[in-house]
Amino acid sequence: MLIRAACGGDRDAAAALFRRHWQPAWRVAYGMTGLRALADDIAADAFERAFSALNRFDRRRPFAPWLHRIVVNRALDLLRAERRLVGGELGPEPASE
Numbered sequence: 001m002l003i004r005a006a007c008g009g010d011r012d013a014a015a016a017l018f019r020r021h022w023q024p025a026w027r028v029a030y031g032m033t034g035l036r037a038l039a040d041d042i043a044a045d046a047f048e049r050a051f052s053a054l055n056r057f058d059r060r061r062p063f064a065p066w067l068h069r070i071v072v073n074r075a076l077d078l079l080r081a082e083r084r085l086v087g088g089e090l091g092p093e094p095a096s097e
Contacts, residue, residue, distance in 0.1 A: 007055050
């Protein structure tokens, strides 16, 4: 019901979804990064992406695993980008043989 209402533009329903799922989403992001600020950003971005794609969500399925996957994907994207920066232009030069 909340998802259907949120899809219809009901802000109270969207807020209820947010309140219900924020802590688990944040915990996943924090568990993957170990950084509170980064977990905040990842979880917020995941909610933004989920809400913008809510009309494509299959309502026959549970919302939590779908959101969880979005959080995990965002965290992985950011961790990969960080690794590229550290190992690429901004990282130390490899030792020459």
